[in-house]
Amino acid sequence: MRLLGICNIITCTPLSRAVSFPLLKLNARSVASDSRKQPPWIPPQARPDAQLPRLKIYNSLTRSKDDFVPVDPMGEVVTWYACGPTVYEDAHLGHAKNYVSTDIIRRIMKDYFGFRVKFVMNTTDIDDKIILQGRQQYLLARFKQEHASEDDSVSDSVLAEAKAAFRHYISKNLPSLPSSTSPETYSEAAEKVYKEKAKPPPLADAAAAKEGEAVTIANLLLSAHIGTARSAAEALQAPGKLPEFFAKTEDILLPYLDALHGAEIESNNHKIYLELSEKFERRFFEDMEALNVLAPDQLTRVTEYVPPIVRFVEKIVANGFGYATPDGSVYFDIDSFEKAGHSYSRLQPWSKNDPALQADGEGSLSKGKSMKRSESHFALWKASKAGEPAWPSPWGHGRPGWHIECSAMASEVIGKTIDIHSGGVDLRFPHHDNELAQSEAYWSTPGCQVQWTNYFIHMGHLSIRGLKMSKSLKNYTTIRTVLSKGDWSARSLRICFLLMPWQDGIEVTDDLMKAVVSWEGKLNNFFLKSLDLWQRSSPDTTTIQELGIADQQLLSALDKAKAQVNTALCDSFNTSAVMRILSDLVTESNSVDKLSDQTVFLLARWVTRIVTIFGLDPEGDLSNLDRIGWSGLGIPTPAKPYIYPASQLRDKVRTLAFSGSVDHTAIAKFADGITIAASTPVVESSKPYDQVLQQFRTDVKALAAQQAPTKDLLALCDQLRDVHLWNLGIYLEDRNNSQPALVRPLDKSLVEARAERESASTAKARAKLERETREAEREKELRERAKIDPLLMFRTSDEYLEWDESGIPTVDAAGNVVTKSKRKKLVKEWEKQKKMHDEWLVTQQAA
Known part of the structure; x- marks a missing residue:
């Protein structure tokens, strides 16, 4: 491979399930407006007889999809x-997005394309x-002690310190x-001063939109x-006990104590x-395990690599790309780096002169103030302050x-050139651009510039609401909180990320949440029915069914x-397209009747393999080629000895109830014959399920003894499904063609579908009640109106001055004779009122 002046030939050997891969050409595509000032990215080249997947990866270095060729001469690692x-x-959830997306791509590289991935990550x-x-x-722990x-x-001393911390904050x-x-005047003062400062400017154009985003972020911080401050003010006015007091004042005490004693x-x-850091590193990897994210092959920690980092900095300085300042800091010299023919800020060149991002880095x-030669230079080594x-x-x-x-640790563990370097999109500049510069400054020699990452x-x-999750903005939710609440599971979060391109926000x-629930529910149904067929199929696996047209x-x-x-x-890990393909395939299979068992199993095993590669099953085993489905499809083990017999009894009752002439004796006999394959006495975890079975059996026998009608038997069966088992997280899905009910755990799609039905039913009932109320009010109004004598109905109005002997107006309030057309309308009203009044008189006489 030619890397800016040095030739290095990479040889490749075939990968399993790979296809022929041609020689790559130099990517001369412009990557920025000032690309002529930058050396081009030189893609690796494969040997003419190499066998590699036709994989393209969206490469932030070129901002284009590039053919993937690993550095490994064998083309395997x-x-x-x-x-x-x-x-x-x-x-938080933002971290979940980053590391789950990374894990998905890693699994595809390893389990689909067959590469041996050496995955190194730092904390x-x-x-x-x-x-x-x-x-x-x-300092806070010491203060509390x-x-x-x-x-x-x-104590008075704690209160005095907290008040000082409040003023400082x-x-x-x-x-x-x-x-x-003061704490006493804080609420009124804050309301007066900051009430109007939370309004973003009107979004008239792109500049205003950007300003609006900046204002929104500032408002969140504010x-x-x-x-x-409000929480602290409340505590200072009513201190209570120390634990509660410290909980409310901790955020003001931390910066205050640090300013005093840091x-x-x-x-x-x-x-x-x-x-x-050890505490939160441990918790981070617990979160990753909960999300089914693979552990790194090698983990590096900064504090364990300080000597190699020092040596790395020394070499950069020796190569002429770094300098020490009198205060003991060392900075990277971007000017010298560029003068030597290197390019700085290749990933995000438009941010090169952004002072805010430079300062953040x-x-x-x-x-x-620092002693560095230029504001754009960045620290390699920082002199520690007090x-x-x-x-x-x-x-x-x-x-x-x-x-x-990262430059030092990755170079120490991997070497001069890395195939893939990953992270969140916000790391492009300055972090990864600075990593690139440092590493190329370290590895390059005069006349030989090295590309550190390909x-x-x-x-x-x-x-959330258009803003990146941020701890400083307090607009985030931790992974632990999300998983503990149950709104999202590890699988549903991963499905969410799979449905969208990994490089997009x-x-x-x-x-989006509805799309996740729908996709997961569809796959749950598909796997459940496939597993049910597998369990009910003939144990003679050598039997081959004849394939029909549908198959x-x-x-x-x-x-x-x-x-x-x-x-x-191959198109840069386009999982969103794969998710659509899987969904469409399942939909097509659901629309076909009378498929052979072999076809169903073949389809289910392939779908299982793809979702397992995507990491959607923490118990997934790619070596088991017969596996169907993912974990969580079965009901709890303690439930099985009781719920399956209950379902069988219910199936029998429904079959006999629908047979026309109900055989109550047969129902009672079947209820008596139900056997339970469980230990006696019933273990604690199985008691709720045993109680449901025993109560259902008792109720069935009672109805059979009473010779109860069909509707009562079916209502009891529905109650078992919709109330007792539903409350235990189990659902019985009734099916056509005399098939037994499918016993399955509740999932979010079932819960939401029921909630929608109940909401629609509630809305329908509400609409009916409102309609009946309106009709009742109208009836009441008509009854009251019927009491009015037609001789008097127009005489009480100010619209008229004269009336005939029947009470019909002849002259209006202006002294004008009522017109013929107007009189015609008034007569119709009078006749209608007379009819209503006469009917009312009849009811009064009858009463």
């Missing part, structure tokens, strides 16, 4: 470095956020409030600060930071910059779906 989390808080266990949070939590009391009362975060604002923490006291503790952790280096005690950690893939964000809307058509559709799935996955 793929090296992959993924930017992992900064572990200082629990992971950032020391950076500005961890330093600040670890230090603050340490120093002010603990036996009765948990809030509002002066820093709510500067528009008067300096005299709302968070207002809420924090600089006192010794630089070699790494424990307070590692305790925090330097970290929250790096604000203020209260920050430090490690020894040739430039003095300090700590790694944010970007250098394919960058960046996962789109997950948004996702806005979680009601329509041949569906098998043809299956072959077509396989080809379409291959095309979609």
